[in-house]
Amino acid sequence: MTHAKLALEDGTVFTGRAFGAAGEKVGEVVFNTSMTGYQEVLTDPSYRGQIVTMTYPLIGNYGTTADDAESKGVQVEGFVVRELTRVPSNFRSSCDLDTYLKASNVVGIEGIDTRALVRRLRVRGSLMGVLSTTDLDDASLVRKAKAAHGMEGKDLVKEVVPDQSFKWDKGFGQFAEHVIPARAADKHVVAIDYGMKWNILRCLTQVGCKVTVVPGTASAADVLAHNPDGIFLSNGPGDPAAVGYAIETVKGLVGKKPLFGICLGHQLLGLALGAKTFKLKFGHRGANQPVLNKRTGAVEITTQNHGFAVDPGTLPAAAEPTHINLNDQTLEGLRHKSLPAFSVQYHPESAAGPHDSTYLFEEFRAMMG
Template structure:
């Protein structure tokens, strides 16, 4: 169903209030109701459906900096999890027309179906500039309470992300076997189960394009909850263990720190995003909250060994504190926007991690070599 030109005009009023007292008034572009969350922004021009279904956005109200969102619709092929986990969505203009041969529906319908609140018609440039100046802030998005003072008070009283275990809200409760590859790649047969490398993915809120990459390279792939113990993981006889992305603050996840600290001595380990932070914490480093985070598909990172610059997909609000880095870890990559650590390697075991998304979805493919690097580690004799 194609929305009419009058849909936004007749849509209910929606308001977004920040904890600093700023209130933006627009129109509802999704479900009705009220939610709170940390207000952040993403600089991607495309990939809004992958952003919506990335579990790393749990607890956040995501603002898109590109002015028109929804123009190519939505489809089942591009989702990165079974349903959106973010709290709310903010756009300048929600496209009234979905025009793409792969489209199976409109963005507004998709948001309503999954009960995601969204606001359109506000000055997203002003909102993003405020976040960049003052930092990510708690906010409330509502279509039911339109009193400015009330909304600001709710934003100020809402919980932040620091100190909360958000992983428990998005990770699976049981283990599963992954059997889907990448459509655009020629699949490498996984073998009869005896000779194929076995990747155990620890799911802290994992994007689905990650196990697709592992499976497409001929690996057997098992997914376990991020709360699994090292003993439970090793019972699956992994050739390598992958630490996934996920939402929120990595420091409260003490169960993961302990488990990863035990694993790095037994099996090859590769982590991305939250997995990168958890590996660093497990080795003795500390993390800190970034002012407004790194979110987009256009983030430059330099590989220090070669000097090569990669354009990467990123989505994180925390980073590893360089002054706390233990002697056992060496820095392998740097974010060129703010010089923060974007990758580390364990000097003794070879465990490694990066603070970005080499699987993209959406985004550039510059960093696919990291999957091959992990593949080589798994093939090395014990």
């Protein structure tokens, strides 16, 4: 087995066994608490610039399949697991995880104490790190980690947006009809792609929307030129405050058409309305985050992946909070009081995760009339 090392900017070094591709990657080291859904995590563009640690100890046991990808390829900088299953057991699997990461040129490390790593991240906060199979000198790796630029102020959206607009023609794929009953496509939605998960497009299609996807660099005029019934603001990576062009676009869209935002799209809507965002200590990443719907009093178990949040104390009088995280009381949803615009910080499309919040896609469709 080839050795690999993960060094953190605080001087901590973990030594383990390499899998996936050989090489060296720099990124923000974060953790995800999901027990399943590792392929969806790997292919989520919101993880661009990050080395992801899975807290569940056994990863890779059901392999990988093209049907479960959330984008065109693996997006993470590196992958950290306690134990890798090299012989998957699942009739849907077309490739084992080790081979999948090799083909994607992504470095992985296994055999380290992931509990100790996650505890350090929870105490110190997310840290920059270097994952390497080529440089195994502790002091050298720590120096590189200390020199790495953190997530704050970093625009990663331009690294993951599509090159041009396109029509979504893949339907709702594997998305179960019993979750959202299929409807005839009689509404046209423009989805602004800042690094969008494909299951969002499947969910929009499922509730009766024809979807045109435009790059996250599009202007308000570009979006409105498609004459949509509604506009969707997608998830994506990096610091929302650094994506000034997207904030300006959303400002130009508020009040023009019904708006629905998820994750980064939620943060951009908040910033466009005049609120501020801040970086969370270690973020919310997993499929078990409890969220209170303030309008109904119901608690939803949600899938989440974000390192920044909207500061509820800075919301303008025209906006109100709709959802609150029950673990740390951070803002998980907002809506405009008089205009058709709302957003949530979490991922109602799940993939992978619970389906408690899929009703939000129906609410968006109803908002379009």
